[in-house]
Amino acid sequence: xxxxxxxxxxxxxxxxxxxxxxxxxxxxxxxxxxxxxxxxxxxxxxxxxxxxxxxxxxxxxxxxxxxxxxxxxxxxxxxxxxxxxxxxxxxxxxxxxxxxxxxxxxxxxxxxxxxxx
Amino acid sequence: xxxxxxxxxxxxxxxxxxxxxxxxxxxxxxxxxxxxxxxxxxxxxxxxxxxxxxxxxxxxxxxxxxxxxxxxxxxxxxxxxxxxxxxxxxxxxxxxxxxxxxxxxxxxxxxxx
Numbered sequence: 001x002x003x004x005x006x007x008x009x010x011x012x013x014x015x016x017x018x019x020x021x022x023x024x025x026x027x028x029x030x031x032x033x034x035x036x037x038x039x040x041x042x043x044x045x046x047x048x049x050x051x052x053x054x055x056x057x058x059x060x061x062x063x064x065x066x067x068x069x070x071x072x073x074x075x076x077x078x079x080x081x082x083x084x085x086x087x088x089x090x091x092x093x094x095x096x097x098x099x100x101x102x103x104x105x106x107x108x109x110x111x112x113x114x115x116x117x
Numbered sequence: 118x119x120x121x122x123x124x125x126x127x128x129x130x131x132x133x134x135x136x137x138x139x140x141x142x143x144x145x146x147x148x149x150x151x152x153x154x155x156x157x158x159x160x161x162x163x164x165x166x167x168x169x170x171x172x173x174x175x176x177x178x179x180x181x182x183x184x185x186x187x188x189x190x191x192x193x194x195x196x197x198x199x200x201x202x203x204x205x206x207x208x209x210x211x212x213x214x215x216x217x218x219x220x221x222x223x224x225x226x227x228x229x230x
Contacts, residue, residue, distance in 0.1 A: 004160070033217050033218075035217075035220075041222055041223075042206060042220040042221050042222040042223055043161070043206070043208075043218075043220040044220075045217040045218070045219070048217045056217070059217070091160050091161070093160075105151065105163055105166060106151075106163075106218060107163070108153075108160030108161045108162070109160050110158070110159055110160050111159075111160050
């Protein structure tokens with residue numbers, strides 16, 4: 001595919017369960033970002049991967065949130081012991097270059113809508 | 118904390134009118150700005166960007182204006198169409214390693230026929 005893909009598109013889970021959200025960035029893009037968008041709100045930065053550098057985790061709201069990026073491509077965002085306030089749309093974006101290297105157009109996936117009951 | 122904001126959460130216009138969506142930012146170090154459009158159920162879609170060394174940039178039916186003196190960004194849409202109805206976000210970035218885009222809360226544009 002030409003764009004960023006995310007799976008699943010929708011996830012409903014029970015409070016306390018763990019969830020994994022997947023992002024497939026555009027091939028060749030070195031930078032990958034995760035954002036969270038609560039209902040009616042803007043995008044909240046969560047984590048940023050750039051090449052082989054250590055990720056910028058400064059946006060993760062708690063230690064229940066973690067993410068990894070294997071082989072510099074696919075990324076998985078994991079939320080452990082989900083809470084109702086975790087309900088949101090989780091958006092992934094990729095960029096051909098990382099922040100700090102000039103223009104930084106980010107291409108977004110369609111998002112995963114997470115509902116925690 | 119959030120450094121990018123919008124003046125109006127909603128904007129309603131008639132088809133064919135010109136639309137102006139405004140955004141204020143607080144970080145004078147920001148050097149790159151983007152406008153995104155987000156339709157219901159979809160991820161944000163890039164519209165147009167501008168670097169801090171410019172004050173105006175034009176695309177197809179869209180123009181972005183940057184006023185660094187008052188830290189203000191605007192998006193002008195000419196001859197607005199129903200398909201332009203969406204939420205519009207401005208975002209800023211400053212050229213530092215490890216810094217992602219900072220988004221405002223968005224303006225919902227409604228275009229009526």
